[in-house]
Amino acid sequence: MTSNDIYKKVLQAISEERGLKALHQRYQLKDAIMRMGPAGFAFENYIASILEYYDYRVTGIRSKIHGKCATHEIDLIGSKDDREFLIECKYHSLRGAYVGLKESLYTHARFLDLQPKFSGEVVFCNTKISNHAKKYAKCVGQQIFSWRYPATNSLEKIIEKHNLYPITILNLSQNELGIFSECNLMIAKDLLRYDEAKIARMTGISKKRIKNLQKLVEGIFYPK
Amino acid sequence: MTSNDIYKKVLQAISEERGLKALHQRYQLKDAIMRMGPAGFAFENYIASILEYYDYRVTGIRSKIHGKCATHEIDLIGSKDDREFLIECKYHSLRGAYVGLKESLYTHARFLDLQPKFSGEVVFCNTKISNHAKKYAKCVGQQIFSWRYPATNSLEKIIEKHNLYPITILNLSQNELGIFSECNLMIAKDLLRYDEAKIARMTGISKKRIKNLQKLVEGIFYPK
Numbered sequence: 001m002t003s004n005d006i007y008k009k010v011l012q013a014i015s016e017e018r019g020l021k022a023l024h025q026r027y028q029l030k031d032a033i034m035r036m037g038p039a040g041f042a043f044e045n046y047i048a049s050i051l052e053y054y055d056y057r058v059t060g061i062r063s064k065i066h067g068k069c070a071t072h073e074i075d076l077i078g079s080k081d082d083r084e085f086l087i088e089c090k091y092h093s094l095r096g097a098y099v100g101l102k103e104s105l106y107t108h109a110r111f112l113d114l115q116p117k118f119s120g121e122v123v124f125c126n127t128k129i130s131n132h133a134k135k136y137a138k139c140v141g142q143q144i145f146s147w148r149y150p151a152t153n154s155l156e157k158i159i160e161k162h163n164l165y166p167i168t169i170l171n172l173s174q175n176e177l178g179i180f181s182e183c184n185l186m187i188a189k190d191l192l193r194y195d196e197a198k199i200a201r202m203t204g205i206s207k208k209r210i211k212n213l214q215k216l217v218e219g220i221f222y223p224k
Numbered sequence: 225m226t227s228n229d230i231y232k233k234v235l236q237a238i239s240e241e242r243g244l245k246a247l248h249q250r251y252q253l254k255d256a257i258m259r260m261g262p263a264g265f266a267f268e269n270y271i272a273s274i275l276e277y278y279d280y281r282v283t284g285i286r287s288k289i290h291g292k293c294a295t296h297e298i299d300l301i302g303s304k305d306d307r308e309f310l311i312e313c314k315y316h317s318l319r320g321a322y323v324g325l326k327e328s329l330y331t332h333a334r335f336l337d338l339q340p341k342f343s344g345e346v347v348f349c350n351t352k353i354s355n356h357a358k359k360y361a362k363c364v365g366q367q368i369f370s371w372r373y374p375a376t377n378s379l380e381k382i383i384e385k386h387n388l389y390p391i392t393i394l395n396l397s398q399n400e401l402g403i404f405s406e407c408n409l410m411i412a413k414d415l416l417r418y419d420e421a422k423i424a425r426m427t428g429i430s431k432k433r434i435k436n437l438q439k440l441v442e443g444i445f446y447p448k
Contacts, residue, residue: 069363070325070356101294102330105337109329112336113360132294136337139293 029156030095030147032168033126035177037093042168042177044075044089046186047124050164051087053187056080067113074110078122086111086118090125099125099146104133108140126155163189163221170213179203188217253380254319254371256392257350259401261317266392266401268299268313270410271348274388275311277411280304291337298334302346310335310342314349323349323370325356332364350379387413387445394437403427412441 036042041062048058060077076087088107090099104123111121122143129146137144148154159165165188167180183202185191191199196210203210260266265286272282284301300311312331314323328347335345346367353370361368372378383389389412391404407426409415415423420434427434 070329070360072325101296102326105294105333106326106329109333109336112333113329136294 028169029159029165030126032166034093034095035168036166036181037091040075040089040091042181042186043091043126045181045184046166047087047089048076049184049186049190050158051076051078053162053164054158056085059084065114065117067110068115069113072110072114077118083119084117085120085122086114087122087124090123090127092125092127097127099123099127099129099133101130101132101136104129104137104142104144108136108142111142124155165189165220167191169220170216176203176205179205189221191217252393253383253389254350256390258317258319259392260390260405261315264299264313264315266405266410267315267350269405269408270390271311271313272300273408273410273414274382275300275302277386277388278382280309283308289338289341291334292339293337296334296338307343308341309344309346310338311346311348314347314351316349316351321351323347323351323353323357325354325360328353328357328361328366328368332360332366335366348379389413389444391415393444394440400429403429413445415441 056078
């Protein structure tokens with residue numbers, strides 16, 4: 001049985017048993033995010049899209065900003081209510097990787113070097129985070145959204161709350177993933193925002209393929 | 225021709241042509257430090273020994289110190305004239321690796337979290353360092369000793385000035401390297417500090433082998 005077959009069976013199970021839906025999708029979600037790798041660009045674009053669902057305006061992706069002592073490349077700049085946030089995205093494409101104290105430390109040093117430009121510092125990561133990093137981040141006022149942490153507002157909870165599953169839950173080729181990422185179409189249900197002709201024009205992917213992907217998205221999120 | 229043969233020829237050339245000595249040893253030095261890897265322990269022990277030649281007292285190796293927001297493992301603590309320095313050793317066992325801005329940033333964040341315990345922060349590394357890191361370090365007052373930088377006080381200059389070449393310029397086995405590292409015998413010429421019987425007792429290595437190593441050290445540093 002190929003992984004494609006398994007995937008189909010999972011989708012079938014999801015639509016047959018509504019109660020299992022959350023469990024299956026969460027299982028899928030970690031893998032789906034891993035499929036964005038190995039570079040972090042797609043993950044950064046994905047987090048930018050999530051932030052917009054949470055009423056943040058993303059005013060910069062991979063921007064170079066001059067600080068007191070260095071020029072920093074900031075993954076994302078998000079603003080809300082006239083406050084600007086420095087946002088770092090830590091992406092690992094291998095299971096078992098951890099974000100540790102060092103990442104939390106250098107993000108904070110970056111934030112300090114850029115004072116008073118930002119009113120807050122935020123780290124998003126797709127892996128777990130070490131206890132040392134959690135403790136340090138809390139103490140210096142750095143917000144962290146990682147896998148399973150914080151309990152009520154972890155990355156997967158943020159995604160689940162508004163069904164912001166990434167397009168990588170679909171069976172995309174690496175080439176298609178690259179195209180969708182460049183077009184900032186990183187959230188699966190965003191494929192339903194436009195008709196297939198418009199997305200085909202945006203992406204250069206055939207209308208037929210887009211229509212199939214849209215049906216898949218409908219089957220997952222709006223099953224009859 | 226094995227690398228052992230090449231090594232012998234280099235040694236021969238060194239003793240025949242005094243003018244080539246510095247050049248050959250510097251060429252050897254980078255490789256010799258690379259042979260300390262892949263873990264950084266031997267390099268940390270080596271830097272500790274170098275510091276003692278520069279009249280620093282090393283009061284801690286891999287010590288855990290509580291800061292305001294986190295507990296940090298500090299590679300070395302060096303003190304001189306009642307001032308204590310936080311010392312980080314960045315070791316890479318592969319050529320072409322760079323120490324970049326992130327390492328410099330997290331070392332500084334560590335230093336800030338441990339204020340006012342240390343009066344200075346120092347980074348030693350066996351590789352080159354990025355221009356961003358140099359600029360940032362200078363600006364925040366972090367001292368860096370790396371390969372070829374700073375020009376008048378780079379790691380190789382520090383080593384050359386007092387002939388503090390590591391024992392890895394000798395043809396040691398991994399096992400012997402581990403033993404010497406544990407005994408804090410990381411500097412080649414320190415093998416001449418004691419007679420062969422004493423070093424054989426300290427290390428469990430045969431007197432004959434120690435005597436041979438001592439002859440090699442004499443041949444390199446005190447050629448007749």
